[in-house]
Amino acid sequence: MTISLRKARTIIRKTLEKGRELELKPLSVVVLDAGGHVQAFEREDGASPGRFAIAHGKAYGAVMLGMAGTAQMARAEQQAYFMGAVNGLFGGQMVPVPGGVLLRDKKGAVIGAVGVTGDTSDNDATAALAGIEAAGLTGEI
Amino acid sequence: MTISLRKARTIIRKTLEKGRELELKPLSVVVLDAGGHVQAFEREDGASPGRFAIAHGKAYGAVMLGMAGTAQMARAEQQAYFMGAVNGLFGGQMVPVPGGVLLRDKKGAVIGAVGVTGDTSDNDATAALAGIEAAGLTGEI
Amino acid sequence: MTISLRKARTIIRKTLEKGRELELKPLSVVVLDAGGHVQAFEREDGASPGRFAIAHGKAYGAVMLGMAGTAQMARAEQQAYFMGAVNGLFGGQMVPVPGGVLLRDKKGAVIGAVGVTGDTSDNDATAALAGIEAAGLTGEI
Amino acid sequence: MTISLRKARTIIRKTLEKGRELELKPLSVVVLDAGGHVQAFEREDGASPGRFAIAHGKAYGAVMLGMAGTAQMARAEQQAYFMGAVNGLFGGQMVPVPGGVLLRDKKGAVIGAVGVTGDTSDNDATAALAGIEAAGLTGEI
Numbered sequence: 351m352t353i354s355l356r357k358a359r360t361i362i363r364k365t366l367e368k369g370r371e372l373e374l375k376p377l378s379v380v381v382l383d384a385g386g387h388v389q390a391f392e393r394e395d396g397a398s399p400g401r402f403a404i405a406h407g408k409a410y411g412a413v414m415l416g417m418a419g420t421a422q423m424a425r426a427e428q429q430a431y432f433m434g435a436v437n438g439l440f441g442g443q444m445v446p447v448p449g450g451v452l453l454r455d456k457k458g459a460v461i462g463a464v465g466v467t468g469d470t471s472d473n474d475a476t477a478a479l480a481g482i483e484a485a486g487l488t489g490e491i
Numbered sequence: 492m493t494i495s496l497r498k499a500r501t502i503i504r505k506t507l508e509k510g511r512e513l514e515l516k517p518l519s520v521v522v523l524d525a526g527g528h529v530q531a532f533e534r535e536d537g538a539s540p541g542r543f544a545i546a547h548g549k550a551y552g553a554v555m556l557g558m559a560g561t562a563q564m565a566r567a568e569q570q571a572y573f574m575g576a577v578n579g580l581f582g583g584q585m586v587p588v589p590g591g592v593l594l595r596d597k598k599g600a601v602i603g604a605v606g607v608t609g610d611t612s613d614n615d616a617t618a619a620l621a622g623i624e625a626a627g628l629t630g631e632i
Numbered sequence: 633m634t635i636s637l638r639k640a641r642t643i644i645r646k647t648l649e650k651g652r653e654l655e656l657k658p659l660s661v662v663v664l665d666a667g668g669h670v671q672a673f674e675r676e677d678g679a680s681p682g683r684f685a686i687a688h689g690k691a692y693g694a695v696m697l698g699m700a701g702t703a704q705m706a707r708a709e710q711q712a713y714f715m716g717a718v719n720g721l722f723g724g725q726m727v728p729v730p731g732g733v734l735l736r737d738k739k740g741a742v743i744g745a746v747g748v749t750g751d752t753s754d755n756d757a758t759a760a761l762a763g764i765e766a767a768g769l770t771g772e773i
Numbered sequence: 774m775t776i777s778l779r780k781a782r783t784i785i786r787k788t789l790e791k792g793r794e795l796e797l798k799p800l801s802v803v804v805l806d807a808g809g810h811v812q813a814f815e816r817e818d819g820a821s822p823g824r825f826a827i828a829h830g831k832a833y834g835a836v837m838l839g840m841a842g843t844a845q846m847a848r849a850e851q852q853a854y855f856m857g858a859v860n861g862l863f864g865g866q867m868v869p870v871p872g873g874v875l876l877r878d879k880k881g882a883v884i885g886a887v888g889v890t891g892d893t894s895d896n897d898a899t900a901a902l903a904g905i906e907a908a909g910l911t912g913e914i
Contacts (some may be wrong), residue, residue: 399526432868470558539698544721
């Protein structure tokens with residue numbers, strides 16, 4: 351099972367709504383499928399041009415390692431050279447901080463990930479979680 | 492001036508609607524801003540996983556060169572080594588075929604590009620143009 | 633749905649058996665999942681050291697484009713610069729010839745791909761197909 | 774001398790069996806030959822998609838440097854910039870932690886390496902060692 355475009359759209363809309371409700375800076379949100387491939391992305395007006403790569407990097411590392419942003423950050427703080435090496439394997443495409451949220455189905459299998467960037471890492475993760483819950487899915491931040 | 496998220500969403504939705512109306516294969520659509528940066532993207536269910544890169548490559552070359560997909564293809568057929576060399580400058584991110592459509596404002600200034608992939612290159616361009624027109628913009632295929 | 637390790641093992645064993653039955657040169661066989669990620673691989677004794685990359689390249693392009701090796705080769709022969717550009721998008725990881733076989737479930741959805749290399753491209757594809765059928769799946773060469 | 778496919782298969786199977794016996798998370802196991810080239814690989818169901826690269830990175834560094842994962846990690850912790858520089862030489866393909874196990878013949882010559890990933894680095898190495906011993910070989914963790 352993977353994420354449908356319909357679900358991905360809902361996640362993005364609801365994440366952006368949460369961002370506006372919390373008065374966060376302009377957000378960018380990507381949804382990746384179970385193989386780490388882009389399903390949908392939106393960047394709010396006023397967000398800086400490099401935000402696709404950052405949103406993607408948060409979500410991509412989560413899928414490829416099966417490890418959400420918070421756990422990746424803990425590992426990076428404990429063993430920086432390890433996360434650096436792993437990032438090298440994936441072409442430097444990972445960003446190991448909160449805001450990369452794993453999507454799981456009811457059995458716990460990873461079906462994709464959401465990456466949010468624009469405000470603080472913790473606020474990014476909060477907005478992502480709201481979007482994921484609005485889509486009836488469970489997120490692991 | 493650049494493309495707004497609202498306009499980008501309209502372009503994507505209307506391009507996908509056109510694809511369904513014409514019974515095309517599942518499409519993927521990206522909208523890039525005037526700097527060649529991703530504003531929004533959607534991949535329909537059933538599209539192959541690599542479609543973000545292809546849609547992006549069609550639109551990215553259009554913005555970076557200020558030359559739509561049809562003109563890029565003509566140049567590639569006439570002088571393949573030139574387009575290959577240019578592509579190398581941009582990290583191999585270009586795909587010089589129709590389906591990369593330049594967006595222009597009323598004065599003719601480039602404000603972004605749309606990239607569509609999934610069906611034949613010509614059908615991809617037709618769907619993109621329908622989406623762009625529905626958003627009140629002019630496309631150059 | 634994606635390919636299980638059990639199925640992948642069966643495909644590899646039966647592909648190698650077919651190769652021995654047909655007295656082909658030593659074969660290498662990779663099975664990728666629906667996201668283009670390696671599930672299993674075996675290289676027969678006597679095969680040259682670079683065979684992982686070639687088997688992978690045949691199967692990887694098939695998954696990423698949703699297009700089997702025979703169709704990729706036709707496109708490459710018709711429009712070489714296009715397949716070259718697409719290959720660039722994927723880091724030069726594609727090998728667009730027969731021996732890259734798409735795996736489909738009963739509804740026709742792509743669930744992975746098999747890549748075989750070692751003998752002629754056509755013999756590689758024949759062996760792959762035998763392995764895929766032995767696993768109760770349908771292959772598109 | 775290098776590792777045979779038959780030996781590689783035994784190592785992989787027995788490593789996976791050890792993982793299940795110890796109730797580790799889903800494992801991925803690669804066997805490289807004396808030249809650092811992939812001989813065989815299997816990824817258990819439920820393992821994240823990026824595990825081939827990580828397993829490969831552990832084993833590849835071991836072969837290329839003639840130094841097992843534990844020794845690589847010690848060097849990385851003592852002199853991170855050195856291991857980073859060496860990793861750059863090999864295209865960023867190394868992961869210098871336990872789970873990369875050197876294979877030696879009875880005279881002590883390196884004949885390949887095993888890379889395991891999925892659980893803690895130490896548990897990965899334990900499982901690898903069990904697989905290697907079941908194949909009648911000696912591993913250096």
